[in-house]
Amino acid sequence: MSPALQALQRDDGQNPALLWLADGAALWRTRANPAGRSCADCHGDNAQQITGAAARYPAWDAVAGLPVNLAGRINACRQRHQQAPPLAVESPDGLALALWLGLQSRGQPVAPPDDARLAPLRAQGAALWQQRLGQLNLACSHCHDQRAGLRLGGARIPQGHATGYPIYRLEWQALGSLQRRLRGCVTGVRAEPWPAGAPEWLALEAHLAVRAAGMPVETPAVRP
Structure with missing residues (x-):
């Protein structure tokens, strides 16, 4: 940023x-x-x-x-x-x-619960993170792990730490959820997004929470 x-x-x-x-x-x-x-x-x-x-x-x-x-x-x-x-x-x-x-949690560390019942969801999210999607045949990891810090369309590619949602995104000129942002990524690789509220979005959200564990909550964040 x-x-x-x-x-x-x-x-x-x-x-x-x-x-x-x-x-x-x-x-x-x-x-x-x-x-x-x-x-x-x-x-x-x-x-x-x-x-x-x-x-x-x-x-x-x-x-x-x-x-x-x-x-x-x-x-x-x-x-x-x-x-x-x-x-x-x-x-x-x-x-x-x-x-x-x-x-109310701004500044507090992201703290995914130590709950074994969440393990299948997190595993699904981790698998989706590595899964190639769409006509561009790209996975989340290709941008946010392998190319983090480089530029795409004038904006720097982030590492995918979802610490500030819901966010105000300048491109949207509005407030939006993490699932809206994920949907934008999926359509960006020319894939058909899952329906709103589908379990795949929740699985990715759970995986992202683990990736961001210990980082401070930034809500409400502002992004390009």
Whole structure:
């Protein structure tokens, strides 16, 4: 990232992703659901009580018996405790809530859970990372391992450390999730992307969390 972009990300008065922060904070406290219960009613209005939570996803949902990312955990809480419908993938409300939660973990280390139940998902993600895709016949590893630091279309190729999602991407002029960014990579190699919310995206997300373990959460990050 350029020094100018790094400075933009660090400046809470200029970081464009923070335009969504007020929406996320309001959604955290709203009781506009059949149960009449807000997120804050269960988890508290004090952000310190959820510090580090976003840094631990994807994680195992013991009730559902499957792994979920942060967006999945938000929807599980909505359905179980608020009797509210799930938020659509990439919905403004879902992104705003994820941003607000991620901000409470900013500076905390990415901490994938030490949970054997996640091993198959992580193995699937590691395999997908090495799998060639599309007409260009490229794998994630070809860009983000073998060519990290080189330039592609004027932008420097990163190592694939997903520490700041949801991010504000200048190309999008909007806030977006990690799965949206991954989808862009898949279409970029001229492959047919998996459907929104498909398990392949979650597997890649789990693999990326392991790659970034110990690195500080940057949410909300700004990227080119």
